[in-house]
Amino acid sequence: MMNNGTAAISVRELRVVRGGRAVLDGVTFDVPRGTVTGLLGPSGCGKSTLMRSIVGVQVVASGAVEVMGRLAGAPRLRRSVGYVTQAPSVYRDLTVGENLRYFARVLGARDGDVERVLDEVDLRSNVDIVTGRLSGGQEARVSLAAALLGSPDLLVLDEPTVGLDPVLRRDIWALFARLAESGTTLLVSSHVMDEATRCERLLLMRAGRILADDTPGALLERTGSTDIESAFLDLVEQAERSAA
Amino acid sequence: MNPRITLATAGRVLAQLRHDHRTMALLVAVPCVLMSLLAWIFDGTPMFDRIGAPLLGVFPFVVMFLVTSVATLRERTSGTLERLLTMPMSRLDLLLGYALAFGLLATVQAAVVTTLSVTALGLDVAGPVWLLLVVAVLDALLGMALGLLVSAFAATEFQAVQFMPAFVLPQSLLCGLLVPRDTLDTALRLVSDVLPLSYAVDAMRDITASDTVGPGTWGDLSVVGTAIVVALALGAATLRRRTP
Ligand SMILES: Nc1ncnc2c1ncn2[C@@H]1O[C@H](COP(=O)(O)OP(=O)(O)OP(=O)(O)O)[C@@H](O)[C@H]1O
Ligand SMILES: [Mg+2]
Numbered sequence: 001m002m003n004n005g006t007a008a009i010s011v012r013e014l015r016v017v018r019g020g021r022a023v024l025d026g027v028t029f030d031v032p033r034g035t036v037t038g039l040l041g042p043s044g045c046g047k048s049t050l051m052r053s054i055v056g057v058q059v060v061a062s063g064a065v066e067v068m069g070r071l072a073g074a075p076r077l078r079r080s081v082g083y084v085t086q087a088p089s090v091y092r093d094l095t096v097g098e099n100l101r102y103f104a105r106v107l108g109a110r111d112g113d114v115e116r117v118l119d120e121v122d123l124r125s126n127v128d129i130v131t132g133r134l135s136g137g138q139e140a141r142v143s144l145a146a147a148l149l150g151s152p153d154l155l156v157l158d159e160p161t162v163g164l165d166p167v168l169r170r171d172i173w174a175l176f177a178r179l180a181e182s183g184t185t186l187l188v189s190s191h192v193m194d195e196a197t198r199c200e201r202l203l204l205m206r207a208g209r210i211l212a213d214d215t216p217g218a219l220l221e222r223t224g225s226t227d228i229e230s231a232f233l234d235l236v237e238q239a240e241r242s243a244a
Numbered sequence: 245m246n247p248r249i250t251l252a253t254a255g256r257v258l259a260q261l262r263h264d265h266r267t268m269a270l271l272v273a274v275p276c277v278l279m280s281l282l283a284w285i286f287d288g289t290p291m292f293d294r295i296g297a298p299l300l301g302v303f304p305f306v307v308m309f310l311v312t313s314v315a316t317l318r319e320r321t322s323g324t325l326e327r328l329l330t331m332p333m334s335r336l337d338l339l340l341g342y343a344l345a346f347g348l349l350a351t352v353q354a355a356v357v358t359t360l361s362v363t364a365l366g367l368d369v370a371g372p373v374w375l376l377l378v379v380a381v382l383d384a385l386l387g388m389a390l391g392l393l394v395s396a397f398a399a400t401e402f403q404a405v406q407f408m409p410a411f412v413l414p415q416s417l418l419c420g421l422l423v424p425r426d427t428l429d430t431a432l433r434l435v436s437d438v439l440p441l442s443y444a445v446d447a448m449r450d451i452t453a454s455d456t457v458g459p460g461t462w463g464d465l466s467v468v469g470t471a472i473v474v475a476l477a478l479g480a481a482t483l484r485r486r487t488p
Contacts, residue, residue, distance in 0.1 A: 019488075057486055057487060058486060059487060059488045083327065083330045085326060085327060087322075088323075089326060091256070091322075092322070093263050094256070098256070102255075103327075106331050108332070
């Protein structure tokens with residue numbers, strides 16, 4: 001287990017109840033700073049709920065969530081945590097540029113920052129287009145660009161590569177790696193298992209619990225599998241066997 | 245609270261409206277057409293002078309109620325509200341940003357409709373016309389504050405639109421527009437006493453009837469002002485950073 005002082009995210013015994021059901025139940029893990037950590041698991045397992053808890057917009061039943069040593073959602077964190085919701089959260093009736101300039105002003109980021117993030121998600125040529133007229137993947141990238149404004153220390157990205165073609169996905173993952181190299185911590189959710197190999201660490205989730213918290217290499221070794229997908233299935237079987 | 249963020253938000257709301265030419269045109273044209281229609285229906289009778297001025301206050305109230313309840317519902321459901329609340333944005337910034345933008349819009353609307361009414365349509369106003377504008381803008385802000393409040397209780401835009409007849413029609417029926425308030429049945433009179441629109445209409449009527457502005461008018465206006473603040477405070481309470 002990581003030392004709390006160095007962890008970017010530290011979650012202890014987190015329990016979240018939504019719609020009368022425990023959606024997260026006893027979730028505990030740490031995310032070390034300056035890494036790309038993948039949050040993988042089947043649809044409905046609680047990835048988005050966990051991310052909402054980390055950025056401090058989820059009502060939690062019990063447990064503790066700390067981000068860079070502060071309680072999740074603390075006012076001091078609001079400049080240093082970038083968050084991309086699963087559905088693109090941008091104003092569809094504004095142009096790409098208007099969206100980004102607005103969020104930049106709210107964050108107090110420099111105006112030049114808008115150009116920088118537009119280049120990073122490869123949308124510079126779309127700056128004057130109304131966001132609602134973009135393709136799904138382009139709109140998702142506007143949402144991602146908004147989270148990159150102000151260069152936050154932690155990026156919490158809920159399925160940022162959905163709807164992107166292989167080339168763009170490769171570019172976006174290269175961007176994540178560059179950001180991590182410069183000290184940014186990234187938590188990226190996905191239910192596409194092949195994205196796992198691009199992460200330094202993996203959190204595998206199932207039905208509101210963490211199944212595994214390790215490096216991709218160690219996971220493969222532990223389960224004797226050749227790919228993360230079969231490693232995941234293996235872990236699920238193990239968990240079911242030990243529960244039975 | 246941060247003036248930079250408040251102004252950025254007002255600018256963003258205005259930019260959204262600017263992209264929506266049809267809504268802008270309807271906002272100004274519909275009250276003009278309705279006022280003209282009324283003037284025509286009551287041609288040659290004193291009725292237009294009696295209900296014309298109060299209507300100048302009812303239009304912005306209804307319109308801003310509708311626009312705001314749908315706009316805030318969109319913020320809530322599109323995830324932009326969630327994103328903003330993870331940023332260094334206070335709820336007051338958001339509310340004041342909306343109030344500034346819609347206040348400005350209401351001023352334009354009221355200025356056009358009032359000008360048309362007192363010139364081409366021959367509405368007689370004994371008191372100062374600028375005060376009619378002030379009341380119209382206050383009514384708009386009241387509609388905005390109530391719209392914001394009810395949007396918290398609507399899950400869909402269909403529901404939000406249904407709140408219009410539920411919240412706005414009873415106020416319009418009891419505010420003295422149809423029947424003078426002092427001729428109402430005691431029970432109805434008491435209800436109309438607690439509805440803020442009644443005071444706005446009283447003020448409008450005083451301004452049209454007498455060329456001096458008495459303490460009664462200022463009293464009515466301060467009731468409307470208080471109602472705006474109370475509704476905004478309740479609306480702010482419904483903007484939660486953490487949701488279930
Ligand atoms: N607003 C809500 N109210 C009640 N229950 C909810 C709500 N949102 C999600 N849930 C439930 O919480 C559980 C976890 O949802 P969550 O969105 O966190 O899953 P996820 O892992 O992100 O799934 P996906 O990969 O499909 O995005 C689901 O079973 C879902 O039914
Ligand atoms: Mg999800």
